[in-house]
Amino acid sequence: MTAVLVIEDDDRIRLALLLALEDEGYEARGAATAEEGLRSQRRESADYVLVDLMLPGIDGFEAIRQLRRDDDVPIVVVSARDDTHDIVAALEAGADDYVVKPVAIKELTARLRALRRRARTVTAVEAEVPVFSFGELEVSPEAGEVRRAGEPVALTRTEFRLLCELAEHAGRVLSRQQLLSRVWGYDTGDERLVDVHVGRLRQKIESDPANPRHLVTLRGLGYKLQR
Amino acid sequence: MTAVLVIEDDDRIRLALLLALEDEGYEARGAATAEEGLRSQRRESADYVLVDLMLPGIDGFEAIRQLRRDDDVPIVVVSARDDTHDIVAALEAGADDYVVKPVAIKELTARLRALRRRARTVTAVEAEVPVFSFGELEVSPEAGEVRRAGEPVALTRTEFRLLCELAEHAGRVLSRQQLLSRVWGYDTGDERLVDVHVGRLRQKIESDPANPRHLVTLRGLGYKLQR
DNA sequence: GGGGTTTTGTCACACAACTGTCATACGACC
DNA sequence: GGTCGTATGACAGTTGTGTGACAAAACCCC
Numbered sequence: 001m002t003a004v005l006v007i008e009d010d011d012r013i014r015l016a017l018l019l020a021l022e023d024e025g026y027e028a029r030g031a032a033t034a035e036e037g038l039r040s041q042r043r044e045s046a047d048y049v050l051v052d053l054m055l056p057g058i059d060g061f062e063a064i065r066q067l068r069r070d071d072d073v074p075i076v077v078v079s080a081r082d083d084t085h086d087i088v089a090a091l092e093a094g095a096d097d098y099v100v101k102p103v104a105i106k107e108l109t110a111r112l113r114a115l116r117r118r119a120r121t122v123t124a125v126e127a128e129v130p131v132f133s134f135g136e137l138e139v140s141p142e143a144g145e146v147r148r149a150g151e152p153v154a155l156t157r158t159e160f161r162l163l164c165e166l167a168e169h170a171g172r173v174l175s176r177q178q179l180l181s182r183v184w185g186y187d188t189g190d191e192r193l194v195d196v197h198v199g200r201l202r203q204k205i206e207s208d209p210a211n212p213r214h215l216v217t218l219r220g221l222g223y224k225l226q227r
Numbered sequence: 228m229t230a231v232l233v234i235e236d237d238d239r240i241r242l243a244l245l246l247a248l249e250d251e252g253y254e255a256r257g258a259a260t261a262e263e264g265l266r267s268q269r270r271e272s273a274d275y276v277l278v279d280l281m282l283p284g285i286d287g288f289e290a291i292r293q294l295r296r297d298d299d300v301p302i303v304v305v306s307a308r309d310d311t312h313d314i315v316a317a318l319e320a321g322a323d324d325y326v327v328k329p330v331a332i333k334e335l336t337a338r339l340r341a342l343r344r345r346a347r348t349v350t351a352v353e354a355e356v357p358v359f360s361f362g363e364l365e366v367s368p369e370a371g372e373v374r375r376a377g378e379p380v381a382l383t384r385t386e387f388r389l390l391c392e393l394a395e396h397a398g399r400v401l402s403r404q405q406l407l408s409r410v411w412g413y414d415t416g417d418e419r420l421v422d423v424h425v426g427r428l429r430q431k432i433e434s435d436p437a438n439p440r441h442l443v444t445l446r447g448l449g450y451k452l453q454r
Numbered sequence: 455g456g457g458g459t460t461t462t463g464t465c466a467c468a469c470a471a472c473t474g475t476c477a478t479a480c481g482a483c484c
Numbered sequence: 485g486g487t488c489g490t491a492t493g494a495c496a497g498t499t500g501t502g503t504g505a506c507a508a509a510a511c512c513c514c
Binding site: 074084087088091092095096097098104106107110111113114115117118135136149171172173207213218219220221222224226227 | 269272295296298299301311314315318319322323324325331333334337338340341342344345356369370371383384385387
Binding site for chain 2: 471472473474475476482483
């Protein structure tokens with residue numbers, strides 16, 4: 001289950017947030033001070049942190065900086081203060097979003113989901129799995145994985161190899177002959193075979209297979225994978 | 228430079244945003260309709276997109292969905308409507324953030340910077356594709372691509388091969404016989420064939436095909452590609 | 455080992471795009 | 485002004501590509 005840590009000194013507001021988040025299916029934890037929140041996050045890492053700015057002791061800005069020092073968790077500031085300076089300072093400190101109290105729980109959770117889409121890609125960086133990226137398309141030959149807008153795409157082995165071959169030569173044309181040789185190991189053979197597999201690949205990775213954006217045909221030359 | 232695309236139908240607001248963004252050091256582009264914005268983004272990908280929700284024709288929500296289909300550019304909604312339903316719907320459609328007009332430019336840019344931290348995806352180190360450059364004309368044999376003032380030019384295979392051959396011998400005259408042999412592989416043949424293809428090529432790469440600047444004729448000698 | 459499912463390679467067809475030829479017009483050069 | 489070389493538009497035949505159908509092969513799960 002997705003866990004959210006709420007750092008907020010006002011008991012009423014904190015409790016209301018915790019209850020609302022639990023209603024929405026999150027596992028919610030509370031902390032009344034920055035110190036307590038930081039300790040909680042170190043002990044048991046939550047997936048998101050909501051933090052107020054005006055806190056006794058260490059304030060919200062400092063809490064964000066300390067959190068950011070060794071944690072990449074998405075941080076959303078939930079503050080009563082609607083002031084450009086605060087917003088800018090909080091974001092500069094390392095927050096990902098800033099919402100003004102009172103906030104609708106539906107908006108808050110929608111913002112958390114939006115953040116998750118982005119946070120996922122960072123995880124990929126940390127895993128250090130090489131990933132070729134073409135707009136919304138991600139190809140990871142080592143992981144044997146292809147994603148489109150973050151969603152895994154099921155490819156057959158041949159399609160996958162073909163895609164990897166093209167990805168490794170991103171931006172360059174590969175002739176049917178080259179593909180036949182590199183993907184299939186054929187020194188000679190029917191080049192139409194390539195066409196068919198490219199067509200099948202397009203069905204799976206292009207949003208409009210008839211007007212491919214990434215896997216393009218260069219008439220008379222071959223195929224190319226591009227951003 | 229970081230480029231931002233602003234999709235907003237109100238001329239005054241769009242202009243104000245564009246100017247403010249440029250003041251902040253961004254390269255700002257404007258679009259008055261979703262259609263125009265989508266086209267612009269397809270043609271020349273910006274690093275961020277700001278989009279209004281109430282647009283003539285395709286509305287903001289649909290614009291976000293269409294953008295998201297094949298682009299993972301960070302999208303920020305800039306709307307006058309401060310309604311939870313709109314916010315949730317926009318974020319669900321694929322937006323990354325939602326700010327309410329009027330918005331302080333400092334807040335907006337702080338939010339863009341916050342997004343960038345998240346949006347960063349791995350781009351595999353890939354060797355640059357070599358490009359021959361002739362003024363506003365760029366020829367990239369390996370990419371199978373030709374651009375004129377940054378805009379891709381659609382060439383046929385023969386035209387492309389002809390252009391590459393000329394580009395690789397930039398500044399030097401190639402006789403029709405040489406071209407016939409290198410591009411077509413003909414040891415003998417009608418030299419008029421070269422003329423026809425040079426003519427077609429000029430139509431596509433020269434701004435004034437009748438007075439070619441780059442692909443020039445050397446009467447009695449042949450053709451030459453020059454800066 | 456067997457039955458069902460998925461994947462693969464081949465083929466045929468349809469359509470769009472390209473090519474080479476020709477006739478004619480244009481323009482530079484002497 | 486005449487001549488030669490070059491540009492251009494039209495056209496029909498050819499080629500290149502996308503796609504759906506199909507059968508063989510590979511795979512998988514009992």
